Each structure stands twice: as structure tokens, then as C-alpha cells.
Amino acid sequence: MSSLNAVPLTTAGGASWTVRAVDGAVPDQHSALLAAPVAANVPGEVHTDLLAAGLIPDPFDGDNEGRLAWIGETSWSYRTVFDWESDGHAVQELVADGLDTVATVTMNGTELGRTANQHRSYRFDVTGVLVAERNELVIEFAGPVTAARSEVERHGEWPHTNHHPYNALRKMASNFGWDWGPDVATVGIWRPIRIESWTGVRIESVRPLAGLDRDRGVLDTRVALAWADGFTEDATITVEVGGTTTEMTVPAGTAEAGITSTIDSVDRWWPRGHGEQPLYDVAVALRAGTQSDEWSGRVGFRTVRIEVAPDQxxxxxxxxxxxxxxxxxxxxxxxxxxxxxxxxxxxxxxxxxxxxxxxxxxxxxxxxxxxxxxxxxxxxxxxxxxxxxxxxxxxxxxxxxxxxxxxxxxxxxxxxxxxxxxxxxxxxxxxxxxxxxxxxxxxxxxxxxxxxxxxxxxxxxxxxxxxxxxxxxxxxxxxxxxxxxxxxxxxxxxxxxxxxxxxxxxxxxxxxxxxxxxxxxxxxxxxxxxxxxxxxxxxxxxxxxxxxxxxxxxxxxxxxxxxxxxxxxxxxxxxxxxxxxxxxxxxxxxxxxxxxxxxxxxxxxxxxxxxxxxxxxxxxxxxxxxxxxxxxxxxxxxxxYADRLLTVQSREDGPVVAAHNDTDSVWSTSVTVSRRSTEAGGEVLAQETFALEVEPRSAVLNSLPASVAASSDPAAEYVEVRADDGSSTYWYFVEDTSLRLLRDAYTALVSVSDDGYDVTVTASALAKDLALFPDRLDPAARVDSCLITLSAGESHTFRVTAASTPDGPLGVPVLRSVNDLVG
CATH class of the missing domain: 3.20.20.80 (Glycosidases)
Incomplete structure (x- = not known):
């Protein structure tokens, strides 16, 4: 066990926090926030605290986003009072894993420091500031929009997109709004915060750099150490990984130690589709006299590089x-x-x-x-x-x-x-x-x-x-x-x-x-x-x-x-x-x-x-x-993104069937290409078959046969490409606005299933891009498939997970297709 002692100051750890507005653009109807604090959650954000207290409406609803812009222009103060009892350690530190963003941190009336970066952690020495029994911790955050503008006024503006100068602060840029995101510039203690007490030496950080030497795993573990003033004991560091234990002794005051572990045989980590993902536990232990600390994590043994050397x-x-x-x-x-x-x-x-x-x-x-x-x-x-x-x-x-x-x-x-x-x-x-x-x-x-x-x-x-x-x-x-x-x-x-x-x-x-x-x-x-x-x-x-x-x-x-x-x-x-x-x-x-x-x-x-x-x-x-x-x-x-993709693509010499095999085995199949009628019965007007052989991790192009590629009535014909292994694709001579489709090209049958219901659609003519939207009946309902094209005589079953079954037949707007747009 580690002799380092950590006392969480989070809500889940038992700390009781409040937040109140300090100054800024608080509307009259919320002026009470300047005097009366409300309960806060840590980790958390001021918006979610105000929402939980019932003081603001959902920022995502209607036009509330603009109505709540004042929150980002207001300064906010988070406060907690906690009891602390000395555990005998010589050093006490306040560790904040994430403060968002411009903040002043005060304990028992003493300013510990100021922060200006959401993307990093901070550590403050509170030895001598922390007292037995009752302690008060206050973290006051500047309104982020106001803080960003102030930085521009002091130092000038650098070019940026969007309306706030987000680049003036080290804060999540999209929190100020983006071309897909809301402007809800918030503040808060957004990652855990705690008191850490220790004596002598502790682990500051660990970088376990896993690599390969042929089939052997190599773990280069870099351990950064923090030493208390006056501590002179040497330290022993032990690394355990894959059944291998490696140990070294470092002199007192060593800032970083490097320990190399070799594992004779390891299973390589691969991205999905290329192999398995074995992960190995890593345990790092530090001992120095009676003091100890530890770290644990997981690594995968693999190499990664990028090839950017010029080619033809x-x-x-x-x-x-x-x-x-x-x-x-x-x-x-x-x-x-x-x-x-x-x-x-x-x-x-x-x-x-x-x-x-x-x-x-x-x-x-x-x-x-x-x-x-x-x-x-x-x-x-x-x-x-x-x-x-x-x-x-x-x-x-x-x-x-x-x-x-x-x-x-x-x-x-x-x-x-x-x-x-x-x-x-x-x-x-x-x-x-x-x-x-x-x-x-x-x-x-x-x-x-x-x-x-x-x-x-x-x-x-x-x-x-x-x-x-x-x-x-x-x-x-x-x-x-x-x-x-x-x-x-x-x-x-x-x-x-x-x-x-x-x-x-x-x-x-x-x-x-x-x-x-x-x-x-x-x-x-x-x-x-x-x-x-x-x-x-x-x-x-x-x-x-x-x-x-x-x-x-x-x-x-x-x-x-x-x-x-x-x-x-x-x-x-x-x-x-x-x-x-x-x-x-x-x-x-x-x-x-x-x-x-x-x-x-x-x-x-x-x-x-x-x-x-x-x-x-x-x-x-x-x-x-x-x-x-x-x-x-x-x-x-x-x-x-299928491992094996069939697609028809245009090239200068005409359309081709492109096949990309992103697997480790040969793709060997037979492909049938058919030119068919879009109308009832889906008559096959021309058809040819060819053998498809694609080596692993490679692609081939096959010309679309002339008899299939040439249409006598482009508005009423299409090309269907099917492989014996189930791969398929379609190609059209005209856009949908000119395509002749039947509105009554399919029927749908609903049946009850164990976890919801099934909708089986059967086509009598080309039914293009069938889609089922069960959330229109129940927002919690989910469907397993979408954008299904059926040729005449084919069926497809949409499987819906839902709490109830529709009362009657399904049609527009729950069941859609291109046919109901242009037919």
C-alpha cells in the first residue's frame, strides 16, 4: 500500500460545495445568486449546478442558449468547508486535476495561486496553511467570455473563427460555440480535487513506453519523482509487467529514473480488423526507507509510425x-x-x-x-x-x-x-x-x-x-x-x-x-x-x-x-x-x-x-x-466502411466495379451485374457474371460490361451488382429526380418480437433507400438497419427495439423511401 494519503474533496468523496455569482452580467431575476449560494457538484460546471438547482431552464431547449449567455460573462465562486486531521506526513498539497479556467485559489484566507489553463492540472503546497479540523477552500473563477475579452484588450487580438476570442485562453475552444455547438462558456472544478499528504518522496508521474524488439516486448518505464526538502534516503523502484519484475535503486534527489523491462514473448496489440488487442498490466512500486508509493496502468506492445516519404x-x-x-x-x-x-x-x-x-x-x-x-x-x-x-x-x-x-x-x-x-x-x-x-x-x-x-x-x-x-x-x-x-x-x-x-x-x-x-x-x-x-x-x-x-x-x-x-x-x-x-x-x-x-x-x-x-x-x-x-x-x-467493399465508380473509359479488400485473406467470389427495370417485376434486361479475385489488403477495378452499362431507357433502368458472398451495390443512369419509381413498390408487415417488433418490407418493384424511423412513435425506440434498397421480389426485415408495438400499418413519415418522394 502507498504511504501517500489522498483525501478527496469531491462531492462523491463527501465534500459539500456551493457556488454563487460574484459579479458580472447577472440579470435582475437572478440577482439573488450574488448573495445566496446554491449547492454545487464537484467535479461539475456552473451551468449544470444552476440547472440542478432549478434556477435556469435547459440550455439546449428552444432559444435558451442566448438567454443564458450572461453565465459566461459572470464570475463565480466555489466554496467548501472541510475537516482535516493530520496523518503525520510532512508535506500537504492541494491537487486540482482540472480547473476551468481563469481562477484564484484561496485556503483559509491565504491565496495559494492562480490558474489560466483548463487543459492541465495544478498542485499547491498547503503545508502550514491546512489546519486541524475546520478548513475553508474558495476557488473564484472569472467569467470566461469576460476573461477572453480582457486578454484581447491587454495583449491584442489574434485571428480566429467564430465570435468569441477563444484563442486568448487555454480553454476548450468549442465551449465558446462552434458551427455545430452551443455557446455555453462555463466554469467549474471539472476534474477531481483532493488533499495529498506525503513524506520523503513520491511518484510524480509514470511514462510506460511499450515497444517491440522482434517478438520480445520492451517496456521503457520513465518514473518522475518528487522529493521533500532534506530527505536523503535512496529509493528502490520496481516495475512488474507480463510476469517480469525489474528493480533499480536511485540516489536521493533523482528527478527521473528510466527502467527497461524485457518480456521474452508478448502478443502484439493490433487495431480492430488486423488482430487482437492484448493489454498487459503494469505495476510500479517506490520504496525509500519507511516511505512507499505506487502506480498502475496497462500497455499494449506495438509499434506505430507514419510514412510520408515522397513517391511518384x-x-x-x-x-x-x-x-x-x-x-x-x-x-x-x-x-x-x-x-x-x-x-x-x-x-x-x-x-x-x-x-x-x-x-x-x-x-x-x-x-x-x-x-x-x-x-x-x-x-x-x-x-x-x-x-x-x-x-x-x-x-x-x-x-x-x-x-x-x-x-x-x-x-x-x-x-x-x-x-x-x-x-x-x-x-x-x-x-x-x-x-x-x-x-x-x-x-x-x-x-x-x-x-x-x-x-x-x-x-x-x-x-x-x-x-x-x-x-x-x-x-x-x-x-x-x-x-x-x-x-x-x-x-x-x-x-x-x-x-x-x-x-x-x-x-x-x-x-x-x-x-x-x-x-x-x-x-x-x-x-x-x-x-x-x-x-x-x-x-x-x-x-x-x-x-x-x-x-x-x-x-x-x-x-x-x-x-x-x-x-x-x-x-x-x-x-x-x-x-x-x-x-x-x-x-x-x-x-x-x-x-x-x-x-x-x-x-x-x-x-x-x-x-x-x-x-x-x-x-x-x-x-x-x-x-x-x-x-x-x-x-x-x-x-x-465494410471490410470488403463493392462500388461502381466513374472513370474516363466508363463505369467500373471497384472492389477494396481490407482483410488478411483473399476475396474470391463470383459477381453478377444486372441491368434491370425499375418497374413492376423488375425485369432483367441484361446480365453478366465475372470472377472476382482480390488479394489481401488490395483493390481491383473491373469494367462494367458494355451490355449492362448501356441503357435504352435511363429513367426506368438501374444496375444491380451482387457477389455470391452477399456484397452488393447499385448504380443509376440518372438522378432520383429523373428516375421512374413506383409509389406502391413495396408492402410492410409488422410482427411482435421478444424485445420490440419487426417490420418486414417486400418489394414488387425497385424500392430505393428504405428507412424506418421508429423514434417518431417512441423516442426510445431503435432500429437495426437503414437505407435498404430492394429489387423486385426481395424482402428485408427491420428489427426494432422498443417498449411497445405500433397499432396499425406503418407508412410515411415512419417508413420512408425515395419512392415516396419521386414516385
């Missing part, structure tokens, strides 16, 4: 695990709730399962969010999801003056140290879009020669990586071309973000790009109907209604949704049609891009869609909405 097509971006190239099928990850203290291991697991079930193998933790909870990285390691971790800089220029640089260095050192144990951590990335922003977004004039962050991305951060975790590859930014003389968002080199699609051009423009690695791209769509209507109450409901637009943060977002329909789908006539059409178009757009990228393999080695998740109920790029409901986009991703 430019410069690739290839992630290799254990020297094996990985085709990345991923998504960008944002904080999973606008109020991050409501997240726990269960909520993380639900969302990471969304990635696993969609057949993803990587999540990119975006730079406008946070360094996530260890639960996030633990779960990714267990489930085989690689993590690309941004350092926390996004869409802005950043000061490099001494105070900001000091905070950046402190947070980066802590983050790299904390996350180094996780097998899932595969890439560190310097920033999101800032290098691109400097080159192309008009920053140079307002910067007037001032540093803008390049010193972080090209000097400080890579130096920290080289010192603390040289095993893990580093990229200066995303996008980045890995050459200072090449535009950072060049498709031929490195990583690329594609945002002209969605913002300016039709989604078929994806087909004009040949990105080596697409690390951001996406298209918007609304959340589930039940999610949307839980917070939007416009009467009548309209895409351009006042509350609807509160929940659409993108510039001209709903206009872009409308423009993005192009010739693909008809303009809606009702709000129900708007909801279905825009969700469908979102799914179509992203699937179109990913299928094209995968058809370019191995020129293209990855697609990371924007974005997996939402942090509130909103119209956004997410595949899973703020209530955890999987949108049609999610089901499209599940299809196009």
Missing part, C-alpha cells in the same frame, strides 16, 4: 502498426456533451461502440475539444480503435508570448505523459487547420508580423514528443503536406481537408479529388425527428423557423442543405419531407466520397469523416445525434 505521386500519409500499413476508416471526435462533466465510462463506451459498430478503426480527437478522460483511451485500447490526438489548437492564430507559451508547454508535457501508456494512441497532431489558415485565410495582415503558433507546431511540440514519447509519430497539423514549400491542403501530399463540398459545390466534386489521406470532410443533416422536436418548438415547424435556426450553427446552413440537393433529390413540400430528404442527402454525399476514396487504394490510405458524434441536439455533420440516435449517415458509413 507526391507524399503519402500512411499509418503503420507493427510495420503493417493500415487503411484508416475513421471519424472525427468532438466532446461528447457540451457539458463534459456529465460524461463517464458508460457514455464513452456507448459512443465508441458507435464507431466500432460502424466498422471504424480510428477516432481523431479534434483540437477544439479536450484531452479526453482516461476512460476514452482505455476503451479505444480495449476495442481496437486507433486514436489520433490533436494538441488543442483549432482554426485560429495563437500568441507565443511567454505566459501563453509557458501554459502550452505545461499542458503538452502533462498530456503526453498521461496518455503515453495507452496502446490506442497512434498519432499526435499539432493543430487543426491553423497552418492552412495562415497560408490562405487572410491572417497575415492583422498579424502584422507577430508569431501565430508556428513555434508550437514546428519547434516546441515536436521537441516535447522527442523527449517524452519518441515512439509515437507527430504531424505538425491537419491538413499538412509535410513540406514547407507545398500548400498545406494539397491533395497530392499528406493529409487533406475537403470543405468546398458542403460549402460551395455539389458532392459529386469528391470524385474530382485524389487525396492521399482525407482527414476531414463531411456533409450536414438534421438529427432524428424526436431529437429535433424535443428542443425545437416553432409553430409551425419550418427549416427557417427561429428556434430551428438556433439549432443550426453553420453559416447559411439550411440554405446549404437546400442547395446541396442539386439534381439528386426533389425540393421538399412538407417539413416531414425536408427532414427525410436532408438526412438522406447527407448520407448519400458522405458515402459518395468514401466510396470514391476507397476506389483509389492504395493511392488513398484513409478517410476520417467529420464527424461521429454531437454534443447537443443540433443540425450538424454528425452520424450519431445528441440523443445517441444513429442517423441514416451512420448506416451509410457502416456500409461503406
Amino acid at each position: 505521386s507526391g507524399s503519402p500519409f500512411v499509418i503503420l502498426v507493427n510495420d503493417k500499413p493500415i487503411y484508416v476508416r475513421g471519424a472525427n471526435w468532438i466532446p461528447d456533451d457540451a457539458f463534459v462533466t456529465r460524461l463517464d465510462r458508460t457514455t464513452y463506451e456507448q459512443s465508441i461502440r458507435d464507431a466500432v459498430d460502424a466498422r471504424m478503426n480510428l477516432l481523431r480527437v479534434w483540437g477544439g475539444g479536450i484531452y479526453e478522460s482516461d476512460d476514452f483511451y482505455d476503451l479505444c485500447s480495449e476495442l481496437g480503435i486507433l486514436v489520433w490526438q490533436d494538441f488543442l489548437f483549432a482554426c485560429a492564430a495563437y500568441s507565443e508570448d511567454a505566459s501563453m507559451r509557458g501554459e502550452v508547454e505545461a499542458e503538452a508535457r502533462q498530456a503526453v505523459t498521461r496518455l503515453s501508456q495507452h496502446a490506442s494512441l497512434a498519432v499526435w497532431n499539432g493543430n487543426n487547420e491553423n497552418i492552412w489558415g495562415y497560408v490562405e485565410w487572410g491572417w497575415r495582415v492583422p498579424l502584422a508580423g507577430r508569431a501565430w503558433g508556428q513555434g508550437y507546431y514546428f519547434d516546441l511540440l515536436p521537441a516535447i514528443m522527442a523527449e517524452l514519447d519518441p515512439r509515437t509519430p507527430y504531424s505538425p497539423g491537419s491538413p499538412y503536406s509535410f513540406d514547407q514549400f507545398i500548400h498545406p491542403n494539397d491533395e497530392r501530399n499528406g493529409t487533406m481537408h475537403i470543405w468546398d463540398v458542403w460549402n460551395q459545390v455539389d458532392y459529386t466534386t469528391y470524385g474530382k479529388y485524389k487525396p492521399r489521406f482525407a482527414s476531414e470532410f463531411g456533409f450536414q443533416g438534421p438529427p432524428a425527428w424526436s431529437t429535433l422536436t424535443s428542443v425545437v418548438h416553432d409553430e409551425p415547424l419550418d427549416p427557417y423557423g427561429q428556434q430551428m435556426l438556433v439549432h443550426q450553427k453553420a453559416h447559411e446552413g439550411n440554405l446549404k442543405l437546400q442547395r446541396g440537393l442539386g439534381d439528386h433529390l426533389p425540393l421538399w413540400k412538407t417539413i416531414n419531407d425536408w427532414h427525410w430528404i436532408t438526412q438522406l442527402n447527407q448520407a448519400r454525399a458522405v458515402a459518395y466520397g468514401i466510396e470514391h476514396f476507397r476506389s483509389l487504394f492504395p493511392l488513398n490510405m484513409g478517410a476520417v469523416v467529420w464527424q461521429l458524434n454531437d454534443n447537443w441536439p443540433v443540425i450538424s455533420w454528425a452520424a450519431v445525434d445528441g440523443h445517441g440516435i444513429r442517423k441514416p449517415l451512420w448506416f451509410a458509413l457502416q456500409r461503406v
Whole structure:
């Protein structure tokens, strides 16, 4: 057992906290907050405290977001009184794992220090300040919006996106609002806080750097030590891992010790789809005389590197695990709730399962969010999801003056140290879009020669990586071309973000790009109907209604949704049609891009869609909405991220059947391509079969046979591609607005199941993109499939998990298809 004693000061640990407003923009109806404190939860945030006390309405509902903006302009004071009894240790410290953000910390009337960084922890010596029995701890937070403006007034403004100067503070950027997130700039003790007492020496941190030497596991454990003044005992450090125990003695005062353990035979850790995910427990013990301390964690033995050396097509971006190239099928990850203290291991697991079930193998933790909870990285390691971790800089220029640089260095050192144990951590990335922003977004004039962050991305951060975790590859930014003389968002080199699609051009423009690695791209769509209507109450409901637009943060977002329909789908006539059409178009757009990228393999080695998740109920790029409901986009991703993908793609010489085999075994099957009628009976007009043989981790292109590719009536014909192993895809000669479909092309039968009900749909003619939305009947209901296309004579059963069964037959708006839009 450790002789270090920790006394939690959290609500769960028994501490009783209050919060009250100190000064700021408090409205008259809330003026009592300036005098009377309310109960607070620690860890927590002021918004959730006020909500729990019934003093504010739900910030996500209606137009409450704007009505509650005063909270971010107000200073708040958290206070607790606690008893403490000496345990005989010589040193007492207050340890705060996370304070959000600009705070003054006072104990028993003595100021301990000031903080200015949400992304790091703080340790304050309270020896002599802490007294027996009653102690008072007060943490006063400046309003974050006010604090950011004050920094601008003192030091000037650096270019940024969005309306608040979030880049003036080391605080979660998206907490100030984003083009998918609410402006709920909050404060609070957002991670655990405690009193630690110790004598002599303690473990400051552990970096267990796991690697491989052929089949042997090598663990280079770096143990940082903190020593009390005057303590002269030498220390013994023991590391246990994989049945191997390694011990060393270090002289008193040693700041860091390095211990190498070798395990003769280890099972390698792999991302999902490439192998298993064995994890090994690591136990570190410290002894010095009568004093002791300990640390425990888990590691996975693997190597990771990035290949960016120039080739004949430019410069690739290839992630290799254990020297094996990985085709990345991923998504960008944002904080999973606008109020991050409501997240726990269960909520993380639900969302990471969304990635696993969609057949993803990587999540990119975006730079406008946070360094996530260890639960996030633990779960990714267990489930085989690689993590690309941004350092926390996004869409802005950043000061490099001494105070900001000091905070950046402190947070980066802590983050790299904390996350180094996780097998899932595969890439560190310097920033999101800032290098691109400097080159192309008009920053140079307002910067007037001032540093803008390049010193972080090209000097400080890579130096920290080289010192603390040289095993893990580093990229200066995303996008980045890995050459200072090449535009950072060049498709031929490195990583690329594609945002002209969605913002300016039709989604078929994806087909004009040949990105080596697409690390951001996406298209918007609304959340589930039940999610949307839980917070939007416009009467009548309209895409351009006042509350609807509160929940659409993108510039001209709903206009872009409308423009993005192009010739693909008809303009809606009702709000129900708007909801279905825009969700469908979102799914179509992203699937179109990913299928094209995968058809370019191995020129293209990855697609990371924007974005997996939402942090509130909103119209956004997410595949899973703020209530955890999987949108049609999610089901499209599940299809196009399959281990084996069939798709029909356009090439200069005509359409081709592209097959990408992202498995370790040969894909050998027979493929039948048919040109069929869209009308009743689905007559087969032409048909040919060919053998498909695709080697492991490779792709092939087969020309679509001429008899199938040539149509006599494009509006009434389509191409069906089916492999004997069950893989399938479809191709059309015209857009849906010109396609001849029958409204009565299918029937639906509802039957009771053990955990809900089944809906079996049978087609008598082409039924395109069938979708079932059971949340319209019960917000808790979930369906297992979506966007199902049936040829004449085929059936599909939607399996619904729900508490009750529909009373009658299902139709619009619960059961939808393209047929009911254009038929």
C-alpha cells in the first residue's frame, strides 16, 4: 500500500460545495445568486449546478442558449468547508486535476495561486496553511467570455473563427460555440480535487513506453519523482509487467529514473480488423526507507509510425502498426456533451461502440475539444480503435508570448505523459487547420508580423514528443503536406481537408479529388425527428423557423442543405419531407466520397469523416445525434466502411466495379451485374457474371460490361451488382429526380418480437433507400438497419427495439423511401 494519503474533496468523496455569482452580467431575476449560494457538484460546471438547482431552464431547449449567455460573462465562486486531521506526513498539497479556467485559489484566507489553463492540472503546497479540523477552500473563477475579452484588450487580438476570442485562453475552444455547438462558456472544478499528504518522496508521474524488439516486448518505464526538502534516503523502484519484475535503486534527489523491462514473448496489440488487442498490466512500486508509493496502468506492445516519404505521386500519409500499413476508416471526435462533466465510462463506451459498430478503426480527437478522460483511451485500447490526438489548437492564430507559451508547454508535457501508456494512441497532431489558415485565410495582415503558433507546431511540440514519447509519430497539423514549400491542403501530399463540398459545390466534386489521406470532410443533416422536436418548438415547424435556426450553427446552413440537393433529390413540400430528404442527402454525399476514396487504394490510405458524434441536439455533420440516435449517415458509413467493399465508380473509359479488400485473406467470389427495370417485376434486361479475385489488403477495378452499362431507357433502368458472398451495390443512369419509381413498390408487415417488433418490407418493384424511423412513435425506440434498397421480389426485415408495438400499418413519415418522394 502507498504511504501517500489522498483525501478527496469531491462531492462523491463527501465534500459539500456551493457556488454563487460574484459579479458580472447577472440579470435582475437572478440577482439573488450574488448573495445566496446554491449547492454545487464537484467535479461539475456552473451551468449544470444552476440547472440542478432549478434556477435556469435547459440550455439546449428552444432559444435558451442566448438567454443564458450572461453565465459566461459572470464570475463565480466555489466554496467548501472541510475537516482535516493530520496523518503525520510532512508535506500537504492541494491537487486540482482540472480547473476551468481563469481562477484564484484561496485556503483559509491565504491565496495559494492562480490558474489560466483548463487543459492541465495544478498542485499547491498547503503545508502550514491546512489546519486541524475546520478548513475553508474558495476557488473564484472569472467569467470566461469576460476573461477572453480582457486578454484581447491587454495583449491584442489574434485571428480566429467564430465570435468569441477563444484563442486568448487555454480553454476548450468549442465551449465558446462552434458551427455545430452551443455557446455555453462555463466554469467549474471539472476534474477531481483532493488533499495529498506525503513524506520523503513520491511518484510524480509514470511514462510506460511499450515497444517491440522482434517478438520480445520492451517496456521503457520513465518514473518522475518528487522529493521533500532534506530527505536523503535512496529509493528502490520496481516495475512488474507480463510476469517480469525489474528493480533499480536511485540516489536521493533523482528527478527521473528510466527502467527497461524485457518480456521474452508478448502478443502484439493490433487495431480492430488486423488482430487482437492484448493489454498487459503494469505495476510500479517506490520504496525509500519507511516511505512507499505506487502506480498502475496497462500497455499494449506495438509499434506505430507514419510514412510520408515522397513517391511518384507526391507524399503519402500512411499509418503503420507493427510495420503493417493500415487503411484508416475513421471519424472525427468532438466532446461528447457540451457539458463534459456529465460524461463517464458508460457514455464513452456507448459512443465508441458507435464507431466500432460502424466498422471504424480510428477516432481523431479534434483540437477544439479536450484531452479526453482516461476512460476514452482505455476503451479505444480495449476495442481496437486507433486514436489520433490533436494538441488543442483549432482554426485560429495563437500568441507565443511567454505566459501563453509557458501554459502550452505545461499542458503538452502533462498530456503526453498521461496518455503515453495507452496502446490506442497512434498519432499526435499539432493543430487543426491553423497552418492552412495562415497560408490562405487572410491572417497575415492583422498579424502584422507577430508569431501565430508556428513555434508550437514546428519547434516546441515536436521537441516535447522527442523527449517524452519518441515512439509515437507527430504531424505538425491537419491538413499538412509535410513540406514547407507545398500548400498545406494539397491533395497530392499528406493529409487533406475537403470543405468546398458542403460549402460551395455539389458532392459529386469528391470524385474530382485524389487525396492521399482525407482527414476531414463531411456533409450536414438534421438529427432524428424526436431529437429535433424535443428542443425545437416553432409553430409551425419550418427549416427557417427561429428556434430551428438556433439549432443550426453553420453559416447559411439550411440554405446549404437546400442547395446541396442539386439534381439528386426533389425540393421538399412538407417539413416531414425536408427532414427525410436532408438526412438522406447527407448520407448519400458522405458515402459518395468514401466510396470514391476507397476506389483509389492504395493511392488513398484513409478517410476520417467529420464527424461521429454531437454534443447537443443540433443540425450538424454528425452520424450519431445528441440523443445517441444513429442517423441514416451512420448506416451509410457502416456500409461503406465494410471490410470488403463493392462500388461502381466513374472513370474516363466508363463505369467500373471497384472492389477494396481490407482483410488478411483473399476475396474470391463470383459477381453478377444486372441491368434491370425499375418497374413492376423488375425485369432483367441484361446480365453478366465475372470472377472476382482480390488479394489481401488490395483493390481491383473491373469494367462494367458494355451490355449492362448501356441503357435504352435511363429513367426506368438501374444496375444491380451482387457477389455470391452477399456484397452488393447499385448504380443509376440518372438522378432520383429523373428516375421512374413506383409509389406502391413495396408492402410492410409488422410482427411482435421478444424485445420490440419487426417490420418486414417486400418489394414488387425497385424500392430505393428504405428507412424506418421508429423514434417518431417512441423516442426510445431503435432500429437495426437503414437505407435498404430492394429489387423486385426481395424482402428485408427491420428489427426494432422498443417498449411497445405500433397499432396499425406503418407508412410515411415512419417508413420512408425515395419512392415516396419521386414516385
